[in-house]
Amino acid sequence: MKILTCTQQKEADEYTIAHNSILSINLMEKAATLLTDAICKRWDKSHRIVIFAGPGNNGGDAVAVARMLHLKSYQVEVFLFNVTGKLSDDCLTNIRRLHECGFTSYHEVTSQFDAPKLTAHDIVIDGLFGSGLNKPLSGGFAAVVKYINASAAKVVSIDVPSGLMGEDNSYNIRQNIVQADITLSIGLPKLAFLFPENEELVGEWEVLDIGISQEYIENAETRYLITEEKDIRPLITPRHKFAHKGNYGHGLLITGSYGMGGAAVLSARACLRSGVGLLTIHTPVCNHTLLQTCVPEAMVEDDVHERFFAEPAELDNYQAVGIGCGLGQEEITAQAVIEQVRDCEIPLVLDADALNIFSTYRNNLSYIPKNTILTPHIGELERIIGRCSNSYERISKAKDLANSLQCYIVLKGAWTVVITPEGLCHFNPTGNPGMATGGSGDVLTGIITALLAQGYSEEEACKLGTYVHGLAGDIARNKVGEISLKAGDIIEALPEAWKSLTKN
Numbered sequence: 100m101k102i103l104t105c106t107q108q109k110e111a112d113e114y115t116i117a118h119n120s121i122l123s124i125n126l127m128e129k130a131a132t133l134l135t136d137a138i139c140k141r142w143d144k145s146h147r148i149v150i151f152a153g154p155g156n157n158g159g160d161a162v163a164v165a166r167m168l169h170l171k172s173y174q175v176e177v178f179l180f181n182v183t184g185k186l187s188d189d190c191l192t193n194i195r196r197l198h199e200c201g202f203t204s205y206h207e208v209t210s211q212f213d214a215p216k217l218t219a220h221d222i223v224i225d226g227l228f229g230s231g232l233n234k235p236l237s238g239g240f241a242a243v244v245k246y247i248n249a250s251a252a253k254v255v256s257i258d259v260p261s262g263l264m265g266e267d268n269s270y271n272i273r274q275n276i277v278q279a280d281i282t283l284s285i286g287l288p289k290l291a292f293l294f295p296e297n298e299e300l301v302g303e304w305e306v307l308d309i310g311i312s313q314e315y316i317e318n319a320e321t322r323y324l325i326t327e328e329k330d331i332r333p334l335i336t337p338r339h340k341f342a343h344k345g346n347y348g349h350g351l352l353i354t355g356s357y358g359m360g361g362a363a364v365l366s367a368r369a370c371l372r373s374g375v376g377l378l379t380i381h382t383p384v385c386n387h388t389l390l391q392t393c394v395p396e397a398m399v400e401d402d403v404h405e406r407f408f409a410e411p412a413e414l415d416n417y418q419a420v421g422i423g424c425g426l427g428q429e430e431i432t433a434q435a436v437i438e439q440v441r442d443c444e445i446p447l448v449l450d451a452d453a454l455n456i457f458s459t460y461r462n463n464l465s466y467i468p469k470n471t472i473l474t475p476h477i478g479e480l481e482r483i484i485g486r487c488s489n490s491y492e493r494i495s496k497a498k499d500l501a502n503s504l505q506c507y508i509v510l511k512g513a514w515t516v517v518i519t520p521e522g523l524c525h526f527n528p529t530g531n532p533g534m535a536t537g538g539s540g541d542v543l544t545g546i547i548t549a550l551l552a553q554g555y556s557e558e559e560a561c562k563l564g565t566y567v568h569g570l571a572g573d574i575a576r577n578k579v580g581e582i583s584l585k586a587g588d589i590i591e592a593l594p595e596a597w598k599s600l601t602k603n
């Protein structure tokens with residue numbers, strides 16, 4: 100699913116009106132009908148609905164919703180802010196329609212706003228500003244936002260929380276943005292919804308499909324996409340009847356150190372559950388027995404060192420290598436990692452300590468071969484690119500890094516984003532907060548390494564790997580709940596995740 104900018108969303112509305120023989124006012128009526136349904140589904144008529152409408156089409160939506168709720172016998176009150184004396188045509192039409200159905204609780208605010216007292220039982224509909232916001236809110240509008248945020252009422256924002264820009268909020272004023280409990284987004288989701296710092300502004304969100312022109316969406320250029328199951332399923336190659344293990348690659352995981360043998364176990368088990376033909380684990384001597392016992396399907400190659408990775412492995416016999424889980428950052432390990440990476444000519448995944456080592460030895464970043472997959476969480480990424488003050492800045496800098504190294508970056512978290520060397524950002528929708536627990540990332544490295552070994556391209560391995568990892572996490576959550584979920588549960592759920600993605 101594409102994510103469009105607010106400017107494109109406006110163009111999409113105009114294109115739909117021009118090419119799909121629908122009048123602008125009727126598109127708004129469609130939006131208002133869906134908004135009303137979503138509100139009625141959640142709240143019954145015992146709640147007073149207080150609607151704040153702005154001067155543009157976001158306000159037009161809100162006034163249309165007021166009429167529909169009124170006709171359903173909800174108790175509705177409308178405050179329309181008309182401080183410049185300039186209302187959009189569709190907003191004016193909806194004000195007229197509201198009056199025509201005998202509605203009387205309508206207040207037009209031109210200068211002085213006598214704010215109603217809001218209670219916890221009231222529902223506020225925020226239709227002040229949507230995708231037409233062109234600068235941060237200030238003055239009277241900022242005061243209205245602060246008053247809404249200070250109230251105990253539940254807040255439903257139409258399209259976007261008023262004051263929030265759809266993409267970049269680096270220069271926005273946070274206190275002057277509505278804090279919604281629910282955002283009902285019209286058409287497509289906005290990029291800003293996927294950023295952790297906006298969670299308390301956007302609340303729970305839902306997209307309402309008003310029938311925006313598919314033709315426009317298909318042709319619209321965007322760097323931001325949300326991966327869907329329908330994008331993932333066709334990527335999976337079915338196994339042939341006469342297949343043998345040699346067809347599915349030999350993967351190598353360079354993982355584990357003294358005290359972190361568990362990372363090796365987790366990544367190896369996940370790798371084996373994701374279809375790799377053969378797996379070898381290169382690990383310090385101290386982990387030999389652990390791995391032979393816990394992961395009997397894998398071969399174990401001992402490093403020369405008792406406790407740490409110290410000498411690069413020979414890569415001739417492998418189709419992919421994953422380096423970094425639980426390696427530690429001893430000096431001897433750092434040198435071995437850098438040498439291993441520099442000389443690597445097969446598909447490569449770098450995770451955890453391998454990334455930390457490159458952030459310490461930054462001059463060696465250029466040794467990372469083209470097309471390598473880097474799988475940092477925010478902390479690991481910022482050790483490389485520097486501290487960022489918001490997600491938009493972080494993603495922009497990560498795109499620059501992916502471009503300069505010609506690598507793939509899998510920036511992990513809720514809405515893990517796969518960034519390609521060309522700067523496309525694929526957001527992954529699966530996964531849940533139960534996965535915020537030690538070892539979850541090791542599982543992902545194992546999965547991606549398995550996919551690379553099987554011959555999936557880097558982009559496919561990143562998208563498919565993050566999707567199935569999150570899906571397994573969601574299946575595990577259904578079984579054990581978010582609080583009890585541990586990394587091993589994600590591995591145990593991998594068979595069901597893979598099965599669900601391959602069944603007809």
Ligand SMILES: NC(=O)C1=CN([C@@H]2O[C@H](COP(=O)(O)OP(=O)(O)OC[C@H]3O[C@@H](n4cnc5c(N)ncnc54)[C@H](OP(=O)(O)O)[C@@H]3O)[C@@H](O)[C@H]2O)[C@@H](O)CC1
Nearest residue numbers: 112123127130155156157228229230231232233234235258
């Ligand atoms: N038929 C359709 O097209 C459909 C549209 N839809 C709905 O329309 C919404 C977009 O409507 P929109 O384009 O009219 O923009 P909107 O967000 O209402 O704001 C524009 C107004 O705000 C003003 N303004 C801006 N920034 C400001 C600021 N900081 N402080 C103060 N004022 C500020 C700006 O004034 P200006 O700066 O232009 O003088 C202008 O008056 C979209 O989110 C969706 O809800 C859906 O119903 C689907 C069908």
Ligand SMILES: Nc1ncnc2c1ncn2[C@@H]1O[C@H](COP(=O)(O)OP(=O)(O)O)[C@@H](O)[C@H]1O
Nearest residue numbers: 511512513530531532534535537538539540541
């Ligand atoms: N709130 C969340 N929602 C979805 N996925 C999450 C969430 N928190 C963590 N995850 C996933 O769990 C994994 C955690 O990885 P990481 O932080 O590297 O853990 P570790 O280093 O302990 O293995 C990532 O794949 C991340 O996307």
Ligand SMILES: [K+]
Nearest residue numbers: 228257259261
């Ligand atoms: K709004």
